[in-house]
Amino acid sequence: MSWFEEGIHPEIRQSLRRDQVLFEGKTDFQHVEIFANDLLGRVLVLDDAVQITEHDEEIYSESIAHVPLLSHPNPKSVLIIGAGDGTVLREVLKHRSVQEVTMVELDGALVRVCREHLSTLLDGAYDDPRLNLVIGDGAEYLVSGKKFYDTIIIDSTDPDDNSTSLFTDNFYKSCKARLAEGGLMVAQAGCPSYQPSILTHMRSRMLSLFGFSGFYHAAIPTYVGGLHAFAWASDQIDLAQLAEQADPGFRGAEFSTRYYSARNHKAAFFLEPASE
Known part of the structure; x- marks a missing residue:
């Protein structure tokens, strides 16, 4: 278990728990991460910014x-x-x-x-x-x-x-x-x-x-x-x-x-x- 910290705004931080990392890697354009969170389900992150969660x-x-x-x-x-x-x-x-x-x-x-x-x-x-x-x-x-x-x-x-x-x-x-x-x-x-x-x-x-x-x-x-x-x-x-x-x-x-x-x-x- 680890924590993902989103910092798209320099003054604010939001943390989501990584319960299982499903994918992490860099494409030609961006860093991609998909992890599971027990509350939110699967979470897609691009360049350290949350894009979607299965929850909402x-x-x-x-x-x-x-x-x-x-x-x-x-x-x-x-x-x-x-x-x-x-x-x-x-x-x-x-x-x-x-x-x-x-x-x-x-x-x-x-x-x-x-x-x-x-x-x-x-x-x-x-x-x-x-x-x-x-x-x-x-x-x-x-x-x-x-x-x-x-x-x-x-x-x-x-x-x-x-x-x-x-x-x-x-x-x-x-x-x-x-x-x-x-x-x-x-x-x-x-x-x-x-x-x-x-x-x-x-x-x-x-x-x-x-x-x-x-x-x-x-x-x-x-x-x-x-x-x-x-x-x-x-x-x-x-x-x-x-x-x-x-x-x-x-x-x-x-x-x-x-x-x-x-x-x-x-x-x-x-x-x-x-x-x-």
Whole structure:
């Protein structure tokens, strides 16, 4: 037994007990660790930052997938950038309307490790015939690609050497250019309390490009700071207005979920960060 200490914020430390180390190694892009904790189940750590735990990963994966997909009237084509652990892909594939999912992940080794050590979480997502898995840079893929997508989901790590290209003006413009008519995009936006600079960045760059935009939130216990933000944007669909209607303006889920519900969908939009 040993302890993992997460220090993504220099002023704060969070410790998780390693009851069993399942994998530890370095890929071409990052340090990867998967360990088991008696309370949290399997824990995925990238470069000393907790990404998912078996205990509450569904809060993140269901929030970033189902809020946008159920706000779109008929999403058929979805692009996921990042999300190499596969849990977001699992949730996207629950939507029967989705005919094709293109997933672009920079780190192919991470995908292989997660398929081996987190397979019980994935429900065979990587074997679904609707998946087109691309190992490569998401920003470059958007520039070189010619397809259009009903929904684009950006599940990147926080800004670092490997993900800087996913936080630029050109990247957000490329996402907008690849959206089909009536399309929308969503991106993880960090912890509002401890990472306000990410929200400020997205408000001034990503959200300013679209006619409708904003943030929604979910409380994720094992993320430092608890509350996590997601940025959303579209030229045709106002996700916040749909969520605020007395009769939900979004479609109901026709599949089972562990966290997501119509009530949680509406509640996610109640807390709006203060204007800069």
